[in-house]
Amino acid sequence: MHTHNNGLKTAGLLGGMFALLLAIGALLASGTGSSSFIWIFALIGVATTAYGYWNSDKLAIRSMQAYPVTEAEQPAMYRIVRELSMTAQEPMPRLYVSPTMAPNAFATGRNPQNAAVCCTEGILGLLNERELRGVLGHELMHVYNRDILTSSVAAAVAGVITALAQFLLFFGGGDRRNVNPLALIAMSLLAPLASTVIQMAISRTREYDADEDGAKLTNDPLALASALRKLESGVQRAPLPSDDQRLVNTSHLMIANPFAGGAKKLFATHPPMDDRVARLEKMAGQSLGY
Numbered sequence: 001m002h003t004h005n006n007g008l009k010t011a012g013l014l015g016g017m018f019a020l021l022l023a024i025g026a027l028l029a030s031g032t033g034s035s036s037f038i039w040i041f042a043l044i045g046v047a048t049t050a051y052g053y054w055n056s057d058k059l060a061i062r063s064m065q066a067y068p069v070t071e072a073e074q075p076a077m078y079r080i081v082r083e084l085s086m087t088a089q090e091p092m093p094r095l096y097v098s099p100t101m102a103p104n105a106f107a108t109g110r111n112p113q114n115a116a117v118c119c120t121e122g123i124l125g126l127l128n129e130r131e132l133r134g135v136l137g138h139e140l141m142h143v144y145n146r147d148i149l150t151s152s153v154a155a156a157v158a159g160v161i162t163a164l165a166q167f168l169l170f171f172g173g174g175d176r177r178n179v180n181p182l183a184l185i186a187m188s189l190l191a192p193l194a195s196t197v198i199q200m201a202i203s204r205t206r207e208y209d210a211d212e213d214g215a216k217l218t219n220d221p222l223a224l225a226s227a228l229r230k231l232e233s234g235v236q237r238a239p240l241p242s243d244d245q246r247l248v249n250t251s252h253l254m255i256a257n258p259f260a261g262g263a264k265k266l267f268a269t270h271p272p273m274d275d276r277v278a279r280l281e282k283m284a285g286q287s288l289g290y
Helices: 006-032 036-054 056-063 075-088 121-126 129-144 147-170 181-218 221-237 245-253 261-266 273-287
Strands: 094-098 105-109 115-120
Touching (some): 006 036, 056 105, 056 115, 056 245, 105 129, 105 147, 121 129, 121 221, 129 147, 129 181
């Protein structure tokens, strides 16, 4: 398994969000002459940090309108996840399905004991059971590599930053005639960019590692390679809407970039699919002694 200093990165994300909130409070305080904004935004920082940590899984699940499923409803998902969890000697996560035809899957939560794995209806209809096993192995390794805390908190942080950008853009706070308009515009424009940078900074290496570790867990790298090829074309046929900021904020959690066309490149939080497939095929060749 791979580790990525997730505790330190999570602390950095939450600390960065808190610092941003204080900076906004100081900006509004300097413009209005009222120091109350610093205290208000400090309290918001404490509240959102706690909320983002404890509810990161719920935020991602809610953004995809996913619902929990029973073993009777999704026997293949349960059978595969139970088998792989036992093989890894790790807890079995909760299972969800998202009612969208966009083919994708993701894992979320603050630790393996409080994790969830979600598949869309689209991916369940697109992949055969062997390919689905490859995808679920990938997602479980995000859980067991402890990637999901940092990734889920990043989604929560991106949501907070986006909400703050909208607040600054439309309200400005206090007597807006005294607030520096250029500073407000800069904050409003840079905040969404910051959320995208956060996502890109944490995703690419983790996807390669989850591909590798998931292929080892399933002992079938070609199954995941085949699934990724299908997902590449499936996303083009049925992408998620890139104008939904909630989906943009959680897109880095998904196994495949969920957007198509120009938006796919703009919100590219994943390595190129061709590179991922090539690495998996190389793994398969090495296991066969090629």
